[in-house]
Amino acid sequence: xxxxxxxxxxxxxxxxxxxxxxxxxxxxxxxxxxxxxxxxxxxxxxxxxxxxxxxxxxxxxxxxxxxxxxxxxxxxxxxxxxxxxxxxxxxxxxxxxxxxxxxxxxxxxxxxxxxxxxxxxxxxxxxxxxxxxxxxxxxxxxxxxxxxxxxxxxxxxxxxxxxxxxxxxxxxxxxxxxxxxxxxxxxxxxxxxxxxxxxxxxxxxxxxxxxxxxxxxxxxxxxxxxxxxxxxxxxxxxxxxxxxx
Numbered sequence: 001x002x003x004x005x006x007x008x009x010x011x012x013x014x015x016x017x018x019x020x021x022x023x024x025x026x027x028x029x030x031x032x033x034x035x036x037x038x039x040x041x042x043x044x045x046x047x048x049x050x051x052x053x054x055x056x057x058x059x060x061x062x063x064x065x066x067x068x069x070x071x072x073x074x075x076x077x078x079x080x081x082x083x084x085x086x087x088x089x090x091x092x093x094x095x096x097x098x099x100x101x102x103x104x105x106x107x108x109x110x111x112x113x114x115x116x117x118x119x120x121x122x123x124x125x126x127x128x129x130x131x132x133x134x135x136x137x138x139x140x141x142x143x144x145x146x147x148x149x150x151x152x153x154x155x156x157x158x159x160x161x162x163x164x165x166x167x168x169x170x171x172x173x174x175x176x177x178x179x180x181x182x183x184x185x186x187x188x189x190x191x192x193x194x195x196x197x198x199x200x201x202x203x204x205x206x207x208x209x210x211x212x213x214x215x216x217x218x219x220x221x222x223x224x225x226x227x228x229x230x231x232x233x234x235x236x237x238x239x240x241x242x243x244x245x
Contacts, residue, residue, distance in 0.1 A: 022118060024183060024200060025061020032057050061200075063118055066228035068195030073235030075123055075215060076195055077225035078171050079207035080116040081109035083232075086217055091210060094131045095170045098155045104210045107217060107232050109225050111207070117200045120228040122169050122209055124194040125158040127186050150175040152182045154198060167212060167235075173199060174206040195228030209233075216240075 021029065036050035068076060085108035091099050111117055131153040151174045158167045173182050184199045186192060201207075209232060211217065216239040219225060219232045 019062040019064035021058050022061045022063040022200065025057060028061070029054055029057045060113065060117065060202075062116060063197075064116060066120070066195055066226065068193075068228050069231060070194075073215075074194075074231050075169060075209070075211065075233035075235075076120070077109060077219075077227050077230040077232045078119045078122050078198070078209060079109045079111055079225065080227050081111040081207070081225055083219050083221055083223045083225060084108050084110045084206075086219070086221060091170075092153060092172065094133070094153050095155060095210065098128055098157075098168050099170050099210060099212075102213070104212065105215075105217060107209045107211060107219065109207050109209075111201070111205050116227065117202065117205070118197055118227065119173060119199050119201070119207060120195045121154075121156055121186075121192045121198050122171060122194070122232070123156055123158050123167075124192060124196075125156045125166075127188050127190045127192060127198075128155040128157045128168065129188055130154050130184055130186065132182065132184075150182065152184065152199070154184075154186070156192065169209065169212070171207060171209040173201050174208065175201060 032050065032054040036047065036054055039046040039050055085106065087106060088103045089106045090103050091101065133151050133153070151172050153170060153172050155168055155170045158169070160166055175182060181202045182199065182205075183202070186198045192198065211233045212235075215233040215235050217232065218234050218240055219230065220240060225232060
């Protein structure tokens with residue numbers, strides 16, 4: 001491009017729209033609406049509170065469009081939520097075969113009942129394993145929830161690098177006090193793009209991501225993440241937060 005040429009200008013526009021409702025949530029909205037109609041027959045006073053519950057159910061299962069950043073070495077957030085922990089911890093035994101035995105930095109994102117609960121893959125690649133483990137329903141904000149709560153581990157193997165090596169990222173969906181169901185959208189062998197939907201958790205929970213040693217955290221404690229958009233790690237980058245050892 002010469003100094004006389006003008007840079008290209010986008011000719012299209014982007015308009016805001018209401019997020020769609022994931023099919024998993026439509027049946028719950030229908031049940032809530034059915035209860036609303038039945039209770040209205042008994043008492044009109046109950047109509048408006050139940051309409052509020054129905055609207056909340058629709059909002060809980062909202063599935064907004066996300067724009068995923070592109071670039072080599074980026075690891076994006078798998079969940080909407082609050083970054084509550086960034087610390088080096090032992091790798092769960094179910095992930096040792098893929099991630100190794102050495103402790104890794106774990107970034108934990110807590111999802112409240114008001115957050116989007118559809119989870120997305122941090123990197124592009126192939127799903128190596130999806131491991132479901134039954135367990136307790138402790139407060140997902142507790143550190144021991146990673147080991148004791150109902151949870152599901154997912155490992156994604158990235159595309160081969162220039163030197164022929166591959167990188168694997170493991171992350172864990174953890175049920176909480178209210179969450180009673182982890183719903184997977186993928187299975188081992190599936191190919192996924194960065195930010196692709198891989199599952200959801202009902203209703204309020206946490207997601208942990210295990211970063212490889214050559215990946216620097218790009219989030220801070222107390223920061224809010226957006227699934228499929230917020231960069232939480234950068235390969236060979238500079239960390240922007242301290243790590244609790």
